[in-house]
Structures are given as structure tokens and as C-alpha cells.
Amino acid sequence: MATLQANEQVVYQRPRALTEVNTHYCPGCTHGVAHRLVAEVLDEMGLQDRTVGVACVGCSVFAYNYFDIDWVQAPHGRAPAVATGVKRSLPHDSIVFTYQGDGDLASIGTAEIIHAAARGENITVIYINNANYGMTGGQMAPTTLPGQKTTSSQTGRDVELQGYPIRAAELLANLDGASYVVRRSLHDPKNIRMAKKAIQTAFETQVRGLGFSLVELLSICPTNWGMTPVESLGWLNDHMIPYYPIGDFKVISALQKETCASKAEG
């Protein structure tokens, strides 16, 4: 790192909770943005040293290489169960979060996420919705939009044959055990700032022992969508947000003050 001159100050740097390695993510992929936001929150809230991450199977399987915290790498879909085992076996002030893709959370792992939320498991879930299976090369996900082309819905998702996408945040918000369930997007700076606030509130929920928190992050997958990163950001805005509205689907009253405060700030 370069030494600072007297008239210089650091305005932007790698969060302490991230390691000094380059990620394997494709150019333009928003996994990197999501990683950074989570790491900034861990830094700012002073949680790095008592946090255990649970990585899923998907493009973010290597998250454990990028965050300087302890990690367990869970089987596909099972991160909420693994996180339950970690959380319940550690002292109460430990922080446990999962970082899951939409195939992981909303397809193979639907039972685990629903029951973790229903139990009010005191964990935080970072849920990356990129409308396809990234790691395996862009197949249809439970979140793939009607008409969207993927390698396993090659003429576009036909809801008559392949059913409808799952809005996981809305689904989980219905459960009494869920305390904080929101959707944000990573397609522009304003939304990224809102996403960070939500991630903060989600970890705050856990720190205060208030139960299950989940932030769904609308994300892009330029490689598998077959678009440039900029086109992808536009596609997210034009097609994903109408189907997956940004919003707060469950905020228990104990948290509502903060949310109002953060809205005023933002």
C-alpha cells in the first residue's frame, strides 16, 4: 500500500473483512458488489472477529476465499441448516450468515430456508437473485422470468410447461418466525446504497437477537444472460424489478424505528 502524503486522505479502500485476493467472478458480475457491501457492514459493525459465514454451492462457493472470517462450505441448498447448527452450537454473541444463490435458496434448498425462517433462527441470509443458475452455465432457475431464455428454457420460460417464478422474499415474509425480509437491487449506486442499509439492518436484527433476517439482492449475470454488463444492468431494471419489486416485506416492530431513520438518512 502506498504511503499517504500530508495532503492526502483515504476515501475508499478494501474493507478489512475482505481478503487481498482477486475474485473469480466474471466481469460485471454483481457478486463482487454484494461481497463488498457485506464486508463493509461487518467492518462498520465490528463483527468480523465473531462472524462465521456459510457458503453455498453456486458461483459464490468460493466466498470463503474472499472474506477474512471463518467459513463453512455447505452442500447445495443446505446453508440455512448448516447455519442453524453453527449458530446453536456457538456462544450467543456469535454472528452467522449464509450467502446463497437463487437456485440454492429457492429451488434445491426451499425446505431449509422456509424452516430456518419459520423457526425464527437468529441468522442472516444474503440471497442473490440473478434469475438463472450461474455456476452450471445459465440454466433456468426458480427465479427465471416468464419468457426468459436460458440453456434449459431455450425458447423462453413457458409458464404452461415450466411454471412460474418464485418470489422468495414475499413467500418467507409470510412466516411468523421471520423478522426482517426485504428486497433490494444492485443495478445502480442509489440502489446499492439502499442495499447496504438493508444488510446493516439485517445484521442488526441478529446482533439484537431478534431472529431471522434476509436481504434479497437483485443481481446480474452478464456471461449467462449473453449481454454486456451495462446491458445487463438495464435488463435488471426493465425486467426484473417489475416482477421482483424492491421493498420491505417484513419488518418487525422492534426494528421499525431504525428503518424509518435509515430511510430519512438515505
Place this chain on the structure above:
Amino acid sequence: MARELMKGNEAIAEAAVRVGLQSYFGYPITPQTELLEYLSRRMPELGRAFVQAESELAAINMIYGAASTGVRCMTSSSSPGISLMMEGVSYIAASEIPMVFIDVMRGGPGLGNISPSQSDYNQIVHGGGHGDYQIITLAPSSVQEMVDHIQLAFDLAEKYKMVTCVLADGSIGQMMEPCELPAMRPLRQESEFAGWATRGKHGRAERNVVSSIYLNVAEEEQANFRMMNHWQQVKANEVRYKEYFLDDAELAIVGFGSAGRIALTAVRQARAEGIKVGLLRPITLNPYPEEALDRLTDRVKSILVTEMNGGQMLRDVERIVRGRVPVEFYGRTGGVVPFPDEILGEIHRMAAGNLPMGGDPHIRWLERMARKN
């Protein structure tokens, strides 16, 4: 210490608690359910973790998480539930962390029934999950052994950082017998697993990661070699078995768990008739008592394998015997428990001599069973 009359499932649960079980996750399935029910009240009483999981899939993965933190943890189930757990077992074995599970086997395949069986020998001993991994396997044949084996299971799992299974069956899980429970022990100390457990860094320079991924195939192969070599230590040090009436035996029976116990009754009856028969009862099914069986083969005239399945362990016995003496098989399957008289009948048949060398004992058994019915 006073002996207590307890059901196998409850005795093993209480013994686990006393030797420091800190987290339990499970899902109801007969004939194992009393274990879960018992712990559902006992664990919270002590401020320890208990969750009734949404499935065996979730239960094994909760255990994966708990095991990653270094605490003594376990799950339990019965055959169909164990099948469902196999992906997780493979992950945990490949992550090289200690974990214990109990399989109270029942009749199968498929949904089968809730009667005692030994139908999971293959999936436990020869790996039901994917990849080259081994799990230490203990086979209790009494309520007291349920108690003793769970302590041993934790000790071995932690000593070798391996998965250990107590492979019981419905009759041992359900039966009541007097047993002596261990005294209450303190929980595992953090210093015992600080080097690898994922509990948050708390000032540690390096992060701890529990994972089973090696994208580089050369590294994966090296990891497999390391685990296989490590297994050789388990093979060298941890084989356990019991011998009964084998000193002058001409016919040896090999049987584990309930089948071994039933065979012992038959052996005693045959001895009373003056037949020179004995029993080798493997305690560790993996590692298998290969040397003991190998030595025994040189001393006896024939061997009878008895199991509550269609001859799963039989194949291991044949591999070790290598055609030196005739091997016969007698089993009951699908949840049927053999009577000692059935084994005694086999002893009489074999003591009369005239046994074929070679051929397939499993097929001869199938033919005999077809004639019986």
C-alpha cells in the same frame, strides 16, 4: 455405579448427554424416535442445543454446522432417513471433522417396515455417499453396548477427526435391559479444537474454513490419499471384536449386533449338545476384524455367516476367507428376526459335514429358503 433398566434408544441418548453431547438435531422415524424424544427434553434442561429438523437432510446439515464448531454433536435416524443423509455424510467425511451418528436399522428396501434389520451394512460400511471415504462403524448387541459404544464413538471421531456411526438395529433400540451409565463429564474444551473449528476468528491470524471442495484434481487426489493413509492408522489401532467358544471350535459363526447375539444363544445350545462351535462377533464393522477372521479361518473347518439382511457382510467374510474353508450363509431379511433355533438348524446341518467349497453361499441360502416356504 447403580445399574438402571433402560430402553436402548434412551440409554444411548442419556449416555451421549453424560459424555458431553452439546448439540443434537434429528427427525422422527421408528424405531429410533425415543432417542429424539428423550433428547427433546433432556438437552434444553441442560441448556444444550436440540432442534427437531424439518428432514433428515436438514438434520445432517445442522450436524455439519455443529461439527464445524468443534462441539460434541450427533444425529440419529433409521434406514430410510440414513439414506437421505448420505450426501451430508460424504461432505462431513471429506471435511475431515469429527461427527457421530446413530443408525437404528429397520426393514427395507424402500419404506419397508419398522422391524429390526441389518440392511444398512453396505451403505454404512462400504459408503452410501459418493467418493472414497470411510466411516468408523460400531455394532452394539446390547443396551450396555449402546452406552459403551456412544462414548467410544465420540472418542474415536475426535481422535481421528472422522465420522463414526453406531450401527444399531430396531431390537436393540427398543429392548429394555439393565445398564450402567457413565458419570456426567464436562463439555469439550475449546483448546481441543481451536486449530480448525469455525467459531469466529477472535483474534486468530488465519481464518478457519471447513470445506470439502478441491477443484484442482491433483489436490483432490492428494486429499484422498491423505485420508486413505490416515485410515490405515484406524485399521491398525481400532479393530474390536469379541470371541465366544472359539478355542476348540471346528465351526465358526460370524455375526454382529442382534444377529450375533441370537447366534450366541444358538452356539450355547449347540455346545450343550457337544458340538464344537463358536462365535466371532465384530464390534467394529469398519475397520473389520480381518486378522482375527484370517487366523480363525486357519483353525476351523467351516464358517457360517449370519445376518439380518441378504448377506451384505458375507461378501467381506468371503474376501477374507479366500476359499480356504467352506462358507455358508444364513440370514433373515425385510425385518424378520431369526430365532436361535433357525441358527441351531444351520449348525446341525453344517456339523454333519459334506459342505461345498466355493460357489455362492448367498444363492445356496436363497434356494434353501425357497424350499422352506
